[in-house]
Amino acid sequence: MTESNRLRIAIQKSGRLSTDSQQLLKSCGVKFSINEQRLIAHADNMPIDLLRVRDDDIPGLVMDGVVDLGIIGENVLEEEQIERQTLNKPAEFVKLRQLDFGACRLSLAVPTEFSYADASSLEGLRIATSYPNLLRRFMQQKGISYRDCMLKGSVEVAPRAGLADGICDLVSTGATLEANGLYETEVIYRSMACIIQSTQTQTPSKQALIDRILSRVNGVIRARESKYILLHAPTETLDQIVALLPGAENPTVLPLNDDTNRVAIHAVSTEDLFWDTMEQLTALGASSILVMPIEKMMG
Ligand SMILES: Nc1ncnc2c1ncn2[C@@H]1O[C@H](COP(=O)(O)OP(=O)(O)OP(=O)(O)O)[C@@H](O)[C@H]1O
Ligand SMILES: O=P(O)(O)OC[C@H]1O[C@H](OP(=O)(O)OP(=O)(O)O)[C@H](O)[C@@H]1O
Numbered sequence: 001m002t003e004s005n006r007l008r009i010a011i012q013k014s015g016r017l018s019t020d021s022q023q024l025l026k027s028c029g030v031k032f033s034i035n036e037q038r039l040i041a042h043a044d045n046m047p048i049d050l051l052r053v054r055d056d057d058i059p060g061l062v063m064d065g066v067v068d069l070g071i072i073g074e075n076v077l078e079e080e081q082i083e084r085q086t087l088n089k090p091a092e093f094v095k096l097r098q099l100d101f102g103a104c105r106l107s108l109a110v111p112t113e114f115s116y117a118d119a120s121s122l123e124g125l126r127i128a129t130s131y132p133n134l135l136r137r138f139m140q141q142k143g144i145s146y147r148d149c150m151l152k153g154s155v156e157v158a159p160r161a162g163l164a165d166g167i168c169d170l171v172s173t174g175a176t177l178e179a180n181g182l183y184e185t186e187v188i189y190r191s192m193a194c195i196i197q198s199t200q201t202q203t204p205s206k207q208a209l210i211d212r213i214l215s216r217v218n219g220v221i222r223a224r225e226s227k228y229i230l231l232h233a234p235t236e237t238l239d240q241i242v243a244l245l246p247g248a249e250n251p252t253v254l255p256l257n258d259d260t261n262r263v264a265i266h267a268v269s270t271e272d273l274f275w276d277t278m279e280q281l282t283a284l285g286a287s288s289i290l291v292m293p294i295e296k297m298m299g
């Protein structure tokens with residue numbers, strides 16, 4: 001393997017995680033442009049190369065030390081880890097953190113006419129999946145024997161095509177299941193995207209760059225989860241109003257010009273301020289309520 005002093009990050013080339021992965025790195029100040037034909041994108045302002053690959057290849061690239069970092073769904077990561085452990089292949093990595101996109105679940109589903117009581121209803125049946133290892137782990141834990149039908153895609157059409165009795169596949173809104181006459185019976189794994197690092201020795205300069213990227217990722221995600229709130233409040237209901245602001249610690253309270261009965265409140269809230277909270281604030285006499293996104297956060 002060729003040693004490079006540029007940090008290598010593997011991201012999905014095209015699919016559910018591609019836009020969010022690219023957006024996250026851009027928000028961290030990594031400047032690059034993607035040429036659809038090219039598998040590598042060089043950052044202009046940092047010693048970073050992006051490898052654009054199939055998501056299935058990302059865990060292995062990290063575990064084999066071919067790349068330093070990878071952005072991947074936990075479902076694919078866990079599946080690859082079990083596979084490699086079974087085959088006695090290197091399966092080490094460091095999970096740096098979970099990210100705030102790629103939410104989905106790996107579920108069992110059966111045709112609408114199937115009467116399902118619990119997982120034992122699947123005893124001896126054939127289940128189509130792209131996740132044979134996660135399925136096997138679940139079924140072994142339940143002590144249920146089954147046959148599997150390995151499909152890389154279009155898993156949801158398997159029962160109708162007569163290839164299987166049920167499926168084990170990813171679900172987000174459930175629209176694909178519904179469109180294929182299936183219903184979800186059991187969630188076997190909940191997943192988010194995550195960022196992982198190789199355990200192979202990094203040079204100190206690469207490790208320093210990884211630490212910087214990670215601290216920026218933390219800042220970007222914190223900012224995305226937070227809102228800046230400004231409002232005017234009567235002094236008499238000030239305490240009740242502050243108590244209503246979700247996750248807001250020590251808000252700034254400022255006097256208003258020519259109004260001694262009201263103050264301005266500035267606060268950073270760590271949760272979304274929902275409409276019903278806004279209505280409760282208004283009922284306590286709050287006015288001019290502004291909820292604004294935060295672009296970056298640090299410290
Ligand atoms: N419906 C969904 N909503 C949100 N996240 C999802 C959804 N489906 C999948 N994901 C997440 O995104 C990852 C990539 O999904 P995608 O469907 O793009 O994979 P793929 O078809 O295997 O792509 P590739 O061509 O890279 O192999 C999944 O492994 C999962 O972590
Ligand atoms: O519950 P839903 O919101 O309908 O999402 C679930 C679907 O999303 C994913 O496929 P995707 O659309 O990414 O296409 P793919 O099969 O080509 O990977 C997944 O494999 C399911 O088929």
Ligand SMILES: [Mg+2]
Nearest residue numbers: 054055056057
């Ligand atoms: Mg894939």
